[in-house]
């Protein structure tokens with residue numbers, strides 16, 4: 647069996663450092679590992695319409711921003727196929743057939759969707775498309791016969807839903823589709839980076855993000871304004887490390903080499919944590935350290951992004967070519983789906 651990756655992001659904003667540690671960094675490593683036969687990276691603009699039908703300009707304008715973030719982080723179009731979801735109508739067709747393999751009750755039980763519904767506060771009611779987006783995600787994954795899906799923790803229920811659809815389809819119509827597995831980041835902290843405001847997840851839709859493309863000044867301002875332990879009022883007070891997003895970011899980004907470079911008072915993160923918990927270490931010093939690390943990590947990415955930004959026609963070309971290649975694969979899978987369902991009537995009529 648071929649090793650195939652499908653993964654992607656909704657163009658609802660520029661990508662943030664949660665995407666970077668939760669998924670993007672991993673994708674680049676997988677891409678360069680040479681272990682995968684095909685890699686598809688999808689800009690999920692169709693899925694982004696499910697909660698932005700009244701603001702498509704946001705989705706449209708962010709397609710290119712997400713593409714720039716990909717290229718800046720090291721996604722190489724020679725090795726990974728970047729595609730734009732709306733331009734592949736076969737994905738809608740598959741979604742339509744899969745809808746019959748899932749019950750409404752099953753969709754309503756999805757914990758990530760439940761949470762997102764709460765967060766979005768849909769005033770006019772929940773759009774049907776939003777509730778059913780896990781089905782369209784199953785179409786995206788199966789269209790490319792992907793067996794590996796590198797994602798953050800919030801996507802686990804989607805992969806489970808996809809496996810259920812694959813099993814139902816294959817048992818009803820014969821072995822056609824491939825069951826995928828999620829691939830989570832090895833550092834658990836990275837699977838769900840919290841927001842700068844301390845909310846459980848950094849999310850484009852919540853405005854609590856540090857973006858990969860933020861300027862040095864923006865990064866500094868956001869880090870210095872971060873939520874910490876609200877009870878750590880004076881420097882001498884003992885502070886809490888658990889649930890403190892500054893420490894969570896350090897867990898995700900700090901390496902021992904950073905200490906001699908930026909903060910030689912300590913040799914590792916555990917020493918900093920211990921001091922903070924005992925009392926006597928102020929938030930400002932820790933935030934300054936975090937800022938130095940983030941500045942160093944994001945500088946080369948931002949510079950690469952600016953270079954791509956100056957050559958947009960070549961980025962458009964990358965999207966056009968990637969989408970064309972991806973569509974061929976999705977069309978071939980859709981054909982085998984139709985054959986399995988025995989609805990390829992015309993082909994049969996010509997044969998007989």
Ligand code: ATP
Nearest residue numbers: 655656658664668797798837838839848849850851
């Ligand atoms: P939206 O708020 O529009 O849903 P988002 O910030 O959740 O945007 P998505 O495009 O939905 O981003 O997610 C793309 C990928 O990034 C998924 O694999 C998801 O698991 C991962 N991801 C998103 N947010 C985080 C985060 N805070 N930490 C780690 N991974 C994340």
Ligand code: MG
Nearest residue numbers: 656800849850
């Ligand atoms: Mg999301």
